[in-house]
Amino acid sequence: MSLRNIYLSMIPLEQARQLTLEAFGRTTKRHESLQASEATGRVLAKAVFAAVSSPPFHVAAMDGYAIRAEETFHASEQSPVFLQEEKNAFAVNTGQVLPESCDAVVMIEKVTPEKMGLRLEAPVFPWQHVRKIGEDIVATEMLFPATHEITPYCIGALLSGGVRQVPVLAAPGVLILPTGSELVDAKRDPALLKPGEVIESNSHVLGKLSEACGGRWIPAPSIKDEVQLLAKCIEEAASREDVDIILTVGGSSAGSHDFTRLAVEEIGEILFHGITMMPGKPVVLGKVAEKPVFGIPGYPVSAILAFEELVRPLIRSLLGRPDIPRPRCPVFLSRAIPSKLGLEEFVRVRLAEVYGRTIAAPLPRGAGCITSITEADAILRIPAHSEGMAAGSEAMAELLRPMEEIHNTLLVTGSHDNALDLLANELKPMGIRLSSSHVGSMGGLLAIRSRSCHMAGSHLLDPEDGSYNQSAIRRVLPDTPVCRLHLAVRIQGFIVAKGNPLKILHVQDLARPEVRFINRQPGSGTRILLDYELKKNQMAPHTIRGYDNEETTHMAIAAAVLGNSADTGLGIAAAAGALGLDFVPLTPETYELIFPLELEETPRIQAVIKILSSEAFRQALEKLGGYDTKKTGTIIRPEKSQG
Ligand SMILES: Nc1nc2c(c(=O)[nH]1)N[C@H]1C(S)=C(S)[C@@H](COP(=O)(O)OP(=O)(O)OC[C@H]3O[C@@H](n4cnc5c(N)ncnc54)[C@H](O)[C@@H]3O)O[C@H]1N2
Numbered sequence: 157m158s159l160r161n162i163y164l165s166m167i168p169l170e171q172a173r174q175l176t177l178e179a180f181g182r183t184t185k186r187h188e189s190l191q192a193s194e195a196t197g198r199v200l201a202k203a204v205f206a207a208v209s210s211p212p213f214h215v216a217a218m219d220g221y222a223i224r225a226e227e228t229f230h231a232s233e234q235s236p237v238f239l240q241e242e243k244n245a246f247a248v249n250t251g252q253v254l255p256e257s258c259d260a261v262v263m264i265e266k267v268t269p270e271k272m273g274l275r276l277e278a279p280v281f282p283w284q285h286v287r288k289i290g291e292d293i294v295a296t297e298m299l300f301p302a303t304h305e306i307t308p309y310c311i312g313a314l315l316s317g318g319v320r321q322v323p324v325l326a327a328p329g330v331l332i333l334p335t336g337s338e339l340v341d342a343k344r345d346p347a348l349l350k351p352g353e354v355i356e357s358n359s360h361v362l363g364k365l366s367e368a369c370g371g372r373w374i375p376a377p378s379i380k381d382e383v384q385l386l387a388k389c390i391e392e393a394a395s396r397e398d399v400d401i402i403l404t405v406g407g408s409s410a411g412s413h414d415f416t417r418l419a420v421e422e423i424g425e426i427l428f429h430g431i432t433m434m435p436g437k438p439v440v441l442g443k444v445a446e447k448p449v450f451g452i453p454g455y456p457v458s459a460i461l462a463f464e465e466l467v468r469p470l471i472r473s474l475l476g477r478p479d480i481p482r483p484r485c486p487v488f489l490s491r492a493i494p495s496k497l498g499l500e501e502f503v504r505v506r507l508a509e510v511y512g513r514t515i516a517a518p519l520p521r522g523a524g525c526i527t528s529i530t531e532a533d534a535i536l537r538i539p540a541h542s543e544g545m546a547a548g549s550e551a552m553a554e555l556l557r558p559m560e561e562i563h564n565t566l567l568v569t570g571s572h573d574n575a576l577d578l579l580a581n582e583l584k585p586m587g588i589r590l591s592s593s594h595v596g597s598m599g600g601l602l603a604i605r606s607r608s609c610h611m612a613g614s615h616l617l618d619p620e621d622g623s624y625n626q627s628a629i630r631r632v633l634p635d636t637p638v639c640r641l642h643l644a645v646r647i648q649g650f651i652v653a654k655g656n657p658l659k660i661l662h663v664q665d666l667a668r669p670e671v672r673f674i675n676r677q678p679g680s681g682t683r684i685l686l687d688y689e690l691k692k693n694q695m696a697p698h699t700i701r702g703y704d705n706e707e708t709t710h711m712a713i714a715a716a717v718l719g720n721s722a723d724t725g726l727g728i729a730a731a732a733g734a735l736g737l738d739f740v741p742l743t744p745e746t747y748e749l750i751f752p753l754e755l756e757e758t759p760r761i762q763a764v765i766k767i768l769s770s771e772a773f774r775q776a777l778e779k780l781g782g783y784d785t786k787k788t789g790t791i792i793r794p795e796k797s798q799g
């Protein structure tokens with residue numbers, strides 16, 4: 157039997173959210189009583205009133221003497237008043253109860269003990285430096301209304317107001333049921349994973365996200381892809397009193413083992429299947445025993461976004477609370493972001509402050525890559541009706557990190573080099589975060605031109621004279637004086653499988669029919685180097701199998717060789733070494749960090765210069781292998797004619 161699903165018609169996200177809230181968004185009726193001191197993050201089920209006043213008595217607000225104010229009214233420098241300890245002046249410390257006869261406190265530094273008593277040279281007004289009964293909280297007054305969310309501050313008010321127990325809404329129980337025969341428990345030793353097995357991580361992410369917005373995660377062991385089993389588990393979950401929301405994770409899409417919709421249809425009804433959002437398209441919403449059942453897509457980023465856009469608003473609504481929107485901030489795009497018409501797209505971006513503007517650089521978009529969201533600083537929503545955004549255009553970003561972190565980011569755009577990771581590590585303790593965006597050397601110079609990065613990693617060979625970067629800078633940045641900070645001379649060569657099984661030794665070997673090549677993108681220094689080598693050897697690009705298959709980083713080339721989707725690609729030794737591959741050296745090249753002269757004195761650039769000039773950095777670079785560091789850290793300043 158073919159159990160392949162077809163989607164119901166997809167609906168817009170906003171409509172899906174409304175349907176969800178209309179069907180299930182009612183404040184929960186389940187209450188519980190909690191100790192006030194343990195109630196942070198919980199939501200009050202009823203209004204809470206103070207049992208006692210605070211302060212409960214008139215108390216001293218300063219260290220000094222409690223007195224009767226009227227006895228000091230005529231005090232002045234010329235005719236001081238002398239008060240007598242224990243008769244009409246009583247020593248008190250801040251917070252102590254005032255003796256009954258007193259109505260004011262004079263600060264200790266305002267009186268001088270003398271033979272005649274405590275000398276006072278100025279009048280004291282009634283209730284001066286006294287905190288009167290109920291100044292803060294009056295017994296019986298309402299402290300917080302129903303659906304108020306309790307913060308640590310609130311606990312102070314509750315305890316001071318004599319409230320020890322509080323009635324709170326039961327945290328909505330979110331049962332999370334991972335589905336997929338390939339899933340293995342995250343506690344299992346990852347070294348023992350068999351081919352095809354996948355570490356179950358999504359339920360942990362969604363569970364913690366549920367708790368962060370006020371829900372209670374009810375974990376469930378993952379189950380195999382079987383419709384009947386899935387239906388049974390959902391039914392059991394729906395019958396539990398402590399379960400308010402059920403999430404199945406994985407199997408929501410159209411694959412032959414994607415059973416969520418079928419299972420829900422068997423025991424309940426489907427409200428929708430498919431949303432015009434990406435990632436997160438194949439979400440299912442069903443109703444079983446009057447409870448919401450979400451079919452959450454299995455890709456990690458799809459799962460997170462489906463949760464945040466639909467499940468979180470529902471949890472908040474069960475708590476009588478508004479959703480928690482991400483803070484927003486206007487940004488400018490470092491490069492164009494094309495987008496699919498008809499889908500609301502959530503593009504993950506890195507942010508950095510460059511020349512006073514917040515620049516957004518898009519990250520790779522695969523919904524299967526959890527790192528596309530862990531590395532992101534913000535999310536850009538591209539509306540369904542848009543085909544994308546142009547480079548330089550302004551957009552509204554939804555922040556995933558505090559702005560302070562973003563302001564301390566050094567944005568390096570351009571060619572990729574493993575040494576940048578080393579640099580990032582050194583910058584971190586200095587409070588600077590390095591963010592690198594891999595767009596190739598030429599892309600980096602263009603980003604300097606459009607003032608959308610601080611530094612560009614570049615290794616652009618001039619085939620005419622064998623120099624690096626100089627002529628490209630003259631061409632691309634005729635009006636921008638830039639400095640060239642020497643990172644290293646590095647060896648470019650062929651990244652090959654361990655033992656170099658196809659014996660790839662020369663450029664000519666790339667033309668052998670059995671050799672599958674993986675190329676770098678146009679505009680990258682490595683691509684220019686390859687084309688130069690081909691020309692030198694009189695080889696036509698079309699004679700190389702895989703010339704048109706492109707990746708954007710050295711590590712991606714190495715990964716392609718490791719994964720056996722290619723036999724070789726041009727790259728640096730460090731990338732081969734990182735993945736345990738072999739390396740056939742071809743030619744040395746100069747890699748520089750280019751930055752605008754006008755940024756030279758900024759702390760972020762100064763920090764990089766300092767690190768690159770250190771012996772420790774040089775040694776670490778040498779250790780990576782394939783680098784010559786003789787000139788590391790030297791700066792070539794702009795030619796006079798430039799600018
Ligand atoms: N023919 C079509 N195929 C797919 C479509 C489509 O429209 N037509 N949609 C794609 C989209 S979009 C998404 S998103 C994915 C997700 O679909 P599923 O919900 O069916 O997810 P699975 O196939 O079960 O898993 C996808 C992926 O994620 C891994 N996974 C699943 N659960 C977990 C977990 N709990 N922890 C960690 N990783 C998990 C799973 O092993 C797969 O690798 O479908 C596209 N396909």
Ligand code: MOO
Nearest residue numbers: 435436437458523
């Ligand atoms: O829409 Mo799916 O959620 O891209 O990855």
